[in-house]
Amino acid sequence: MSEKSNLMDNIVNLCKRRGFIFPSSEIYGGFNGFFDYGPLGVELKNNIKQAWWKDMVHRRDDIVGLDSTIIHNPTTWKASGHIDNFTDPLVDCKESKMRYRADQLFFAPVIVSGETIGYVSVLEDEGMQAKAEEMAHDMKRKLAKQGEMAPIVLKDFTEAKPEEYALVPSPATGKPGSLTAPRAFNMMFQTYVGAIQDDTSKAYLRPETAQGIFINYKNIVDTGRVKIPFGIAQIGKAFRNEINPRNFIFRSREFEQMEIEYFISPDADWKSIHTGWIEYCMDWFDGIGIPKSRLSLYEHPKAKLAHYSKGTTDIMFEFPFGVQELQGVAARGDFDLSQHQATSGKPMEYFDESSKKKYVPHVIEPSFGVDRVVLAVLSAAYDEEEIEGEKRVVLKLHPRLAPYKAAVFPLVKNKPELVERADALYRRLKRRWNVFYDAAGAIGRRYRRQDEIGTPFGITVDFDTIEKDGKVTLRDRDTLEQIRMTEDELVAYLSEKIDG
Numbered sequence: 001m002s003e004k005s006n007l008m009d010n011i012v013n014l015c016k017r018r019g020f021i022f023p024s025s026e027i028y029g030g031f032n033g034f035f036d037y038g039p040l041g042v043e044l045k046n047n048i049k050q051a052w053w054k055d056m057v058h059r060r061d062d063i064v065g066l067d068s069t070i071i072h073n074p075t076t077w078k079a080s081g082h083i084d085n086f087t088d089p090l091v092d093c094k095e096s097k098m099r100y101r102a103d104q105l106f107f108a109p110v111i112v113s114g115e116t117i118g119y120v121s122v123l124e125d126e127g128m129q130a131k132a133e134e135m136a137h138d139m140k141r142k143l144a145k146q147g148e149m150a151p152i153v154l155k156d157f158t159e160a161k162p163e164e165y166a167l168v169p170s171p172a173t174g175k176p177g178s179l180t181a182p183r184a185f186n187m188m189f190q191t192y193v194g195a196i197q198d199d200t201s202k203a204y205l206r207p208e209t210a211q212g213i214f215i216n217y218k219n220i221v222d223t224g225r226v227k228i229p230f231g232i233a234q235i236g237k238a239f240r241n242e243i244n245p246r247n248f249i250f251r252s253r254e255f256e257q258m259e260i261e262y263f264i265s266p267d268a269d270w271k272s273i274h275t276g277w278i279e280y281c282m283d284w285f286d287g288i289g290i291p292k293s294r295l296s297l298y299e300h301p302k303a304k305l306a307h308y309s310k311g312t313t314d315i316m317f318e319f320p321f322g323v324q325e326l327q328g329v330a331a332r333g334d335f336d337l338s339q340h341q342a343t344s345g346k347p348m349e350y351f352d353e354s355s356k357k358k359y360v361p362h363v364i365e366p367s368f369g370v371d372r373v374v375l376a377v378l379s380a381a382y383d384e385e386e387i388e389g390e391k392r393v394v395l396k397l398h399p400r401l402a403p404y405k406a407a408v409f410p411l412v413k414n415k416p417e418l419v420e421r422a423d424a425l426y427r428r429l430k431r432r433w434n435v436f437y438d439a440a441g442a443i444g445r446r447y448r449r450q451d452e453i454g455t456p457f458g459i460t461v462d463f464d465t466i467e468k469d470g471k472v473t474l475r476d477r478d479t480l481e482q483i484r485m486t487e488d489e490l491v492a493y494l495s496e497k498i499d500g
């Protein structure tokens, strides 16, 4: 297994080298917080979205789909609270012009023998406590202070008292006096609709796909033969002007979400439905190659809940840069539907045939970030092994998600009957799956090239195929086992492994 610290670099390099993910607008120096998916990346991402849609929508009886616009009537965002509340606390360093999210900037007083001798500040990461302690000891040494130092207790900058703002050093300069007080920064991207650019034509790129669902709830209830409890699922782009995009595609400014709004009766036991969804999502992750052993849960403290939430639990994944949020499962109560009912004047009530009651439903919201699932899948799949004295980089992707399901190789490329047979098999398989054909180079090298991009099966057409038994050799990427089978057996085998 690759060292943790290098793992992220190795994944980013592999993504670039093999055409999974590129920095956006790279020829112009890139654009911070934006990424493009290349030929293999788009396959992986589409496979994740298709697996999700199949499992969440097609294989369930209680969820229907939706594809709403990215730009809604801007009143949507007033009603949803995003215009007033969808903010991050921003801190500027007046000297360096750097900007920080206040809740990612940590500080502590350095107290020696009861006297505060200064402050240290660090940016949030796994090693920040050790870094802050080292800085504190340096400060004590430089100021030649004797006595015992109190433990360094880090707090984030949103918790700083006004009199502390000027005392906390800027992480950019190491000196105090240049940090501003935190101020609310709205993360929605604005645009204008129509020819006139003024406040009346202002609109927003959606920061979540969820609101598209809420504003279509009534249409779907009126037309869709749905009965509570039921869910509406949507996959699509979301945009946030993040202060600090970071960790590759983990936190970007344009990303994709896969969201479900699951409508329930206000009398239902929302806590158990919420827990049920958390378990269901964890099982889903496990089934696509993100092992449960690397997942954990984080319950948001009441004081830090989003403006719409009465309870949120994040499903956390052990990313190479630390344990971070992969997915949120929020209990939104009736906040959104009630807000839209009050703002639009359109009733959002549901008539429940079984209880003969009318009510505005409550909602449980499992919200997945597609790009974070891509990164988690890649992190879990990436491995480096030694085989026959040679290093091999392998992506152990689940066959459902792999960009290419199989690669077909003629053993040699200068034997026409062999090449023709391999080509015909390739074309037969291609009608059904995305498969690759490669005739160039030694067979071992061809396997390695496919291992690195996660192709689960290599299929070799050799002399025995054309001269003896018509069988081909299937090589399994993970076990390295080689099995000979007929072409019909091969199709059945692949079908079982890929389509499940």
Ligand code: GAP
Pocket (backbone or CB within 6 Å): 207, 208, 209, 210, 240, 242, 249, 250, 251, 252, 253, 255, 256, 257, 259, 325, 326, 327, 328, 365, 367, 368, 369, 370, 371, 372
């Ligand atoms: N509708 C609820 C909602 O949007 P959220 O926790 O803000 O909740 C849900 O976002 C999911 O969207 C997150 O768990 C994460 O997977 C993904 N996400 C949020 N911000 C992101 C960003 N800047 N870049 C990539 N993914 C992001």
